Structures are given as structure tokens and as C-alpha cells.
Amino acid sequence: DAKTTQPNSMESNEEEPVHLPCNHSTISGTDYIHWYRQLPSQGPEYVIHGLTSNVNNRMASLAIAEDRKSSTLILHRATLRDAAVYYCILRREGGTSYGKLTFGQGTILTVHP
Amino acid sequence: DAGVIQSPRHEVTEMGQEVTLRCKPISGHNSLFWYRQTMMRGLELLIYFNNNVPIDDSGMPEDRFSAKMPNASFSTLKIQPSEPRDSAVYFCASTRAYLQNNEQFFGPGTRLTVL
Numbered sequence: 001d002a003k004t005t006q007p008n009s010m011e012s013n014e015e016e017p018v019h020l021p022c023n024h025s026t027i028s029g030t031d032y033i034h035w036y037r038q039l040p041s042q043g044p045e046y047v048i049h050g051l052t053s054n055v056n057n058r059m060a061s062l063a064i065a066e067d068r069k070s071s072t073l074i075l076h077r078a079t080l081r082d083a084a085v086y087y088c089i090l091r092r093e094g095g096t097s098y099g100k101l102t103f104g105q106g107t108i109l110t111v112h113p
Numbered sequence: 114d115a116g117v118i119q120s121p122r123h124e125v126t127e128m129g130q131e132v133t134l135r136c137k138p139i140s141g142h143n144s145l146f147w148y149r150q151t152m153m154r155g156l157e158l159l160i161y162f163n164n165n166v167p168i169d170d171s172g173m174p175e176d177r178f179s180a181k182m183p184n185a186s187f188s189t190l191k192i193q194p195s196e197p198r199d200s201a202v203y204f205c206a207s208t209r210a211y212l213q214n215n216e217q218f219f220g221p222g223t224r225l226t227v228l
Contacts, residue, residue: 036217042219042221042222043117043204043206043219043220043221043222044156044204044206044217044219045219046216046217046218049216087156091215100146100158100161100169101146101158101217102158103148103155103156103157103158104155105155106155
């Protein structure tokens, strides 16, 4: 599986935008970029995913570089509830992977009031 | 929908004892995943099922671990005999396979402590 690289930690202030980077230089054409987050003492939860185009949903935006070797998860206005570990994951479509997810170490986001 | 249900939420046992963790996936989901999370190793996929059939168990650490999915609404992960190094949080997740999004829904986890 192609690997992702994320900063170990980031900090933000409440109500400010947060840009969480992810590098995936060995991404293949059939790899989707998925983001999950894990709030304290909870299981991971899906945030957003994309293939080539930028994506928006109610939780966040995903900006994907033109060469797809990097992406950025954008939280437009961070709240204290957004403090979590954010995982950037490449998920291969098709074959026998059945949507298998491989989690890395993620980025610990701290949000200051 | 109640989401993915796991039981027990906490389990404390002694080394050598058998431990059984249970999972009820979201109704209608046909893929189920078991993960283990520790500080040292992070989140690891242990095994996953599709339509109740084990597809990939390469993440199962050793023969002491076994998982079953007798029907679409129930799965178990068993550790026999348990060891202190098995202490971790075990998550179950489910999804509908073959959908383009294929978002996985995780349960709240079972925190296992083996003394």
C-alpha cells in the first residue's frame, strides 16, 4: 500500500482555519484519499474523501494537488470539539481490497480556546 | 440506527483466561473489520469479513486470536489464552462493500486489560 506522511502534531486557535497537510508521493491512479479522525476515547470517524478534485462537505474541505502527491484537509473554523487525531489514508479501489484502511500515526490537532 | 455495537466496553482479565469480544454491525452492512489500537503500534487491522467470509486475516497476531462471523449481524473476536501484551482497545467497524465511498463506521471499542 502507498504510504502517507503527516506532521505529528499541529495547534490551532478556536474559530481559526486549520490546514492539515498530507504527503503521498507514491499514490497510484486508483488510490482514493480518505481522512478519518479520532476524538478522545472514541473510535475513528469518517471526515471526507476524494480522488482528483477538491471536495467539500459539512465537516471539512479536501484540497488535492494537481499531481495528487499531496493533499490538505481544511477545517474552516476550528472548534474545541475538533481536537482529535486526524488520519490521512490512501484506499485502493477495486481488486480484493474491499475498502481496507491502513492507518498511520496521524496528526494530533490541539485547539486552544 | 444504533451504530456499530460492541460489548463489553471494558474487560479486565487475568493472563491465561479466554476473552471474547463481540460486535454487532450496522444493519445492511456486509463488510466487518476488527482493529486493535495500542500506543506503541497505533491502529492495526486484524481481520475483515465480506458477506460473513473472512477475506484477510494477515493482521491476526498469532494462533491465540480467532474471529468468527456466523451471520450478518454478529461477529466475535476471541483470544485464548490471553496475555498482558494483548491489552489494547479493540474496535469493530462495518461498511457496505462495493460502494464508491465505502465509509467505515466504527464502534466505541472494547478496552481490554490483561493482568
